[in-house]
Amino acid sequence: METFSVYVPKLAPKYEGLVPGHRFCIGCGEALAVRLASKALGRDTVITCATGCLEICTSGFPQTSWNVPWIHTLFENVGAVASGVESGLKAQMRKGKIPEKKINSVGMAGDGGTSDIGLQALSGALERGHDFLYLCFDNEAYMNTGVQRSSATPYGASTTTSPAGKVSIGQKTWKKNLPDIVAAHNIPYVATACPSYPFDLMEKVKKGAETEGPAYVHIFSPCPTGWRYPVDLTVRIGRLAVESGVFPLYEVEDGSYKLNFDFPKLRPVRDYLKAQGRFRHLSDDEIQNIQQRVEKEYKKLKVRCQET
Amino acid sequence: MSNGSLGWRDIKPGAVVTEPGSAAAYKTGDWRSLRPIWDHTRCVKCGMCELFCPEGCVFQNDEGYFEADLSYCKGCGICARECWTGAITMVEEEE
Ligand SMILES: Cc1ncc(C[n+]2csc(CCOP(=O)(O)OP(=O)(O)O)c2C)c(N)n1
Ligand code: SF4
Ligand code: SF4
Ligand code: SF4
Ligand SMILES: [Mg+2]
Numbered sequence: 001m002e003t004f005s006v007y008v009p010k011l012a013p014k015y016e017g018l019v020p021g022h023r024f025c026i027g028c029g030e031a032l033a034v035r036l037a038s039k040a041l042g043r044d045t046v047i048t049c050a051t052g053c054l055e056i057c058t059s060g061f062p063q064t065s066w067n068v069p070w071i072h073t074l075f076e077n078v079g080a081v082a083s084g085v086e087s088g089l090k091a092q093m094r095k096g097k098i099p100e101k102k103i104n105s106v107g108m109a110g111d112g113g114t115s116d117i118g119l120q121a122l123s124g125a126l127e128r129g130h131d132f133l134y135l136c137f138d139n140e141a142y143m144n145t146g147v148q149r150s151s152a153t154p155y156g157a158s159t160t161t162s163p164a165g166k167v168s169i170g171q172k173t174w175k176k177n178l179p180d181i182v183a184a185h186n187i188p189y190v191a192t193a194c195p196s197y198p199f200d201l202m203e204k205v206k207k208g209a210e211t212e213g214p215a216y217v218h219i220f221s222p223c224p225t226g227w228r229y230p231v232d233l234t235v236r237i238g239r240l241a242v243e244s245g246v247f248p249l250y251e252v253e254d255g256s257y258k259l260n261f262d263f264p265k266l267r268p269v270r271d272y273l274k275a276q277g278r279f280r281h282l283s284d285d286e287i288q289n290i291q292q293r294v295e296k297e298y299k300k301l302k303v304r305c306q307e308t
Numbered sequence: 309m310s311n312g313s314l315g316w317r318d319i320k321p322g323a324v325v326t327e328p329g330s331a332a333a334y335k336t337g338d339w340r341s342l343r344p345i346w347d348h349t350r351c352v353k354c355g356m357c358e359l360f361c362p363e364g365c366v367f368q369n370d371e372g373y374f375e376a377d378l379s380y381c382k383g384c385g386i387c388a389r390e391c392w393t394g395a396i397t398m399v400e401e402e403e
Contacts, residue, residue, distance in 0.1 A: 007353075007354060007355060008354060008355025008356060008358055008359045009353075009355045009358075009368060012355075012359055016364050018364065019329040019331060019332045019364070020332060020336070020363045020364050020365045020377065020380035021331040021332040021333065021334040021335065021336055021380060022331060022336075022363075023334075023336070024362065026339060026340075026382040026383065026384045027362065027382075027384035027385070027386055028362050029362070031362040031363070032360065032361075032362040032386075035362065035364050036359075058331070059325075060331065060334070061323065061325070062314055062319070062325055062330075063325065063330040063331040063333065063334060064325045064327075064328065064329065064330055064331055065329065065331040065332075066328065066329065067328045067329045068328070195360075198359050198360070231384045231385065231386075232384055232385030232386050232388065232389040232398075233389065234362070234384070234386055235360055235386055235389065235390050236389065
């Protein structure tokens with residue numbers, strides 16, 4: 001757990017890129033994650049945003065919750081539009097139309113918009129080497145349209161399109177490892193983050209924005225509505241995911257892996273699972289199955305940290 | 309919504325919104341059924357309640373203590389849950 005020997009007013013930027021009055025659900029982890037990220041990005045930022053809770057809750061026409069230029073684009077093409085923003089800014093600076101300075105081009109999307117629908121555009125933008133940052137806010141399903149499973153939904157979770165019942169345990173597939181897929185593009189910076197560790201999150205977003213070339217931060221975003229847990233537990237749930245090894249926090253810098261929070265002994269995944277309605281139906285055997293998978297993946301990650 | 313009489317002629321090409329942060333005019337405080345109450349005798353002014361608020365509606369008053377702007381606070385209780393000195397309690401909103 002992050003130590004509390006801190007003094008936030010001095011340590012965190014006062015600046016807010018996202019203003020109150022947004023329409024995220026009560027206790028939304030994505031709202032918290034986005035708010036923290038916007039603090040780290042600062043004013044010199046242009047955001048490209050896919051459809052999803054993030055877009056719907058911050059852009060109720062004719063108003064905007066954003067203090068920075070923000071473009072809503074299609075589900076499929078955040079990577080492409082964020083590439084265009086970066087190239088456009090570069091061209092305007094070269095022609096002397098705007099002053100020469102660092103302006104962050106930042107793509108933002110949910111897990112559906114990133115790991116399913118926008119993956120091709122993202123992969124293209126990473127491969128072309130654009131100087132931009134991509135933030136995926138992963139709430140592990142298509143939440144905005146009513147909790148449909150995505151490829152980022154974890155094994156065993158009940159969603160409206162992977163309902164648990166007599167013949168099904170819910171989601172039958174294991175969560176797609178998107179940070180790994182992104183890292184396979186050999187870009188300079190990849191990281192995972194969680195708003196329960198706010199300073200770590202802000203540091204990574206800042207680092208990603210400052211990186212020359214493509215950078216990617218995958219942000220775990222607990223969702224009380226879709227995961228079915230009491231609204232005041234958002235930060236707790238995120239912490240349990242990290243402490244149990246379900247969502248490890250790490251960075252990949254120029255191919256070299258580093259675990260930011262290593263726990264000598266992981267918390268049982270049961271603690272994380274049993275706090276949420278979407279996993280409530282899981283039998284002891286299934287929980288044991290998930291426990292083994294988490295330990296195996298965690299070990300793989302640690303080996304990579306040693307080898308790279 | 310703030311402007312009920314907005315017609316298509318009033319909309320800028322590309323549906324561009326030119327006023328930053330204009331959604332602040334939309335007060336989300338009436339979503340709330342619980343209200344956070346700060347006991348300042350237990351507060352060490354660490355600011356974690358401010359940092360963890362998803363609404364960004366906790367602010368530091370002139371004496372350096374923290375409180376919520378109730379016109380936006382949705383009453384999630386995250387601030388109360390995360391305050392490690394137990395300075396914040398959630399009480400039923402009465403109206
Ligand atoms: C091409 C396309 N298909 C479907 C939709 C409908 N749609 C809008 S938001 C959304 C869910 C978004 O899920 P995710 O990207 O995970 O973001 P979240 O809402 O969970 O934050 C869907 C399916 C759409 N807008 N465009
Ligand atoms: S559905 Fe989930 S992610 Fe979307 S606004 Fe509600 S709590 Fe946040
Ligand atoms: S978290 Fe608690 S102790 Fe810290 S500033 Fe807020 S109320 Fe005070
Ligand atoms: S109850 Fe929730 S919305 Fe209200 S001040 Fe606390 S953290 Fe913010
Ligand atoms: Mg999602």
